Amino acid sequence: MFIRLDLSCSSCRQPRLLDGAYQCTLTAGSLDEACGQLLCYSCSRAHSSATSHPCFRVVGLDSRVMAGVIDCPHRCGANLTPANYMKHARSCKLRELMCPMSMCRQKPFFWNTLASHLIDHHGFFSENTTYEGYKEDIPLIRCGTGVVLEGQEEYFVFFIAETGLYFIWLGDAKAKPDLPSFMLKVYLHQAGPDGGPREELGHYLSPHPARVMDVIHLCVISRVTNVNITQQSFYLRVLIEDRA
Known part of the structure; x- marks a missing residue:
């Protein structure tokens, strides 16, 4: 049985937990809500820098992530595995794109x-x-x-x-x-x-x-x-x- 996963980082909201989920060591007894949330690597580094709380990788989630099913971040309805998630996310026909031309940067486009x-x-x-x-x-x-x-x-x-x-x-x-x-x-x-x-x-x-x-x-x-x-x-x- 596959587990449906949400790979969004609690801080940046980007689907980056596929590369590892991190959490603050001070999950209890903190006044900062982020201390109890799952963060991507970049946001965990920023959290540690801002709070002086070290973060650790939640390795127990790795096996669950690899066995899970992930929704397409562009809402096309595809059920994805960790192996094909990144490629699909970059090639999905519903992905919204920004104009690459300097001084334009209009969005979104398909x-x-x-x-x-x-x-x-x-x-x-x-x-x-x-x-x-x-x-x-x-x-x-x-x-x-x-x-x-x-x-x-x-x-x-x-x-x-x-x-x-x-x-x-x-x-x-x-x-x-x-x-x-x-x-x-x-x-x-x-x-x-x-x-x-x-x-x-x-x-x-x-x-x-x-x-x-x-x-x-x-x-x-x-x-x-x-x-x-x-x-x-x-x-x-x-x-x-x-x-x-």
Whole structure:
């Protein structure tokens, strides 16, 4: 029989007790309500610093956690085990997302509405991908905008921030349950001076990204300074293929 668990830390309310539950040693005889609550590691450290009360890990709960069933934190109705909780939480189609663009930070968005927001509000270039061969000469335009490649019930987003190239996968992982990751190879180019050959500024070849909604730093644009990057135009050469 499985035990249904609430993994929320009593202090930060984030589902972090999967990594261990901690409790203050002064669970009785204290005037602080937090002394009797289950805390995550970070909050237990903060509690100890604020009260001078040491905290300990409640190791007796570890076996119960591993044998338990956890509700999806985004309320999609999925029953999760500790083994698949974190991956599902990062790829759930009902996860609310914040716009990653500097000076915007609007929220909340779902995966499909965030893609539309980047295209309509931030001027991201949009194009389809067929999962076959390289797509050449994709205009990245400049810092502050980017590219959205639309696949099958998923989007592949590329953008430049400061002096780095970043990537986000947006989609419903349940649409491809047998394909948890995909091959991604990216080359970043800039037109050479006076119309000369394009110069490669950076690339990303591995590892294969998982279908989870996180920001991935692909490469550093080492030869372009943060001062003049907003004046530059860039191009991408991208290969995306499904891999089991």
